[in-house]
Amino acid sequence: DNLANKIAAGEVIERPASVVKELLENAIDAKASQITVKIEEAGLKTIEIIDNGEGIAPEDVALALKRHATSKIKDVDELFRIRTLGFRGEALPSIASVSELTINTARSQTADVSGTHLVAKGGDITQNEPAPKRVGTQVKVENLFYNTPARLKYIKSLQAELAHITDIINRLSLAHPEVAFTLVNDGRDMMKTAGTGDLQQAIAGVYGISTAKKMVEISSADLDFDVTGYVSLPELTRANRNYITVLLNGRYIKNFLINRAIVDGYGSKLMVGRFPIAVIDIKIDPFLADVNVHxxxxxxxxxxxxxxxxxxxxxxxxxxSDEVL
Ligand code: ADP
Ligand code: MG
Structure with missing residues (x-):
């Protein structure tokens, strides 16, 4: 089973940023309103995610490290109307199989008499015992890829890995303005969002207040789609597409054609090779979207x-054009 998990990890856990993404999505799924990410050495030494979400029941913590042990799908129909971010039950077992994992978790608003402290190394559970009943879940991933040297070798620069991590935290912060995110890198605060639910404030946390002030609100709908968000004024263009964030029903996605539509919308106003900062949220009937491609x-x-x-x-x-007039 550890081998199967390691193979799955090869697909799901490509780099430290993949761990951050999966753990953050779990915290969001657990309805956390505050999430802190602490990393050391671009996540290769430590990735720690602390949330104030629902927590995991004592009898379920070890189970969460088993493949396909998701708590998020009740029947097959639900697969087609997935609203939570994770649903395959692969992330925790995959991460556990290629690291040293510690979980401290508790369900504060329940009759549980205690929380849980669990430690696993390379997917083998070495400790699973009652712990003080605090709020939420803390997942600590140490020495990522220690037992997969080939994967570790493929990580070339800490700076590039850190950039991937900041990128995923930025995207999730923009997708979830209702959650207060904090990123601490090697003991230093790198980024913080307010968690007020206001998208422009989330943009301020991610890109800075002066940038957020130069964003224009967009809003448009037809029978199938509802499009809202913010785009930057032409004076705030960027040299690449990285500052375009597309959300589908509140979830961060990548879609080449949508990106092109955003750049085209900017179109004539811009010089070639200049791109907007944009956060576009598309609301759509889940039946019109297939999120199970990858x-x-x-x-x-x-x-x-x-x-x-x-x-x-x-x-x-x-x-x-409203803004320019
Ligand atoms: P998935 O998210 O696809 O269900 P994961 O492997 O990511 O699978 O997580 C397994 C299970 O562990 C989840 O279904 C959830 O029940 C539980 N879990 C993981 N992280 C958290 C968390 N931060 N808070 C509460 N429950 C969690
Ligand atoms: Mg998950």
Whole structure:
């Protein structure tokens, strides 16, 4: 079973940022309103995620390290209307199989008499005992890839890994303005969002207050789609597409055509090779989107793509021309 988990880890856990993503999504699924990420050596030494979410019941903690032990799908139909971020039950077992994992968790608002302290090394549980009943869950991942030297070798620069981690935290912060995120890197605060639920404030936490002030609100809808968000004024263009965040029903996705529609909407106002800062949230009937294309769930297929692209383009043009007039 450890071998199967290690193989799965090869697919799901590519780098430290994949661990951060999976653990953050679990904290969000557990309805945390405050999440702190602490990393050392770009996550290779330590990744610690502390949340104030629902916690895990004592009898379920060890189970969470077993493959496909998700608590998030009650029947097959639900698979097609997935709303939580994780649902495959693969992340924790995969992470555990390639690291030293410590979980401290408790369900504060329940009759549980205690919380749980669990330690696993390379997927083998070495400790699983009652612990003080605190709020939420703390997952600590140490010495990632210590037992998969090939994977470790593939990690070339700590700086690049740190950039991947900041990127995923930024995207999730923009997708969840209702959650207060904090990133602490080697003991220093790197980023903090307010968690007020206001998207512009989340943008301020991620890109800075002065940037957030130069963003224009967009809002447009037709029978199939509802598009809202913020785009930057032309004076705030960037040299690459990294500052474009697309959310589908509140979830961060990657979709080439939507990106193109956003850039096109900016279009004539810009010089070639300049891109906006943008956060675009698309609300859509889940039946029109296929999020099961890839295990990391970022590539998404959408029906009526052409219609959506036009809607986005028009919404951005309208918002920017209002602003210029
Ligand atoms: P999935 O998220 O796909 O269900 P995971 O392997 O990521 O699978 O997690 C396994 C299970 O562990 C989850 O279904 C959830 O019940 C529990 N879990 C993991 N992290 C947390 C957390 N931070 N708070 C509460 N429950 C958690
Ligand atoms: Mg998960």
């Amino acid at each position: 295990p990391t769930k970022q590539e998404v297929r959408i029906s009526k793509e052409g219609e959506l692209m036009n809607l986005i383009k028009t919404a951005i043009r309208a918002a920017l």
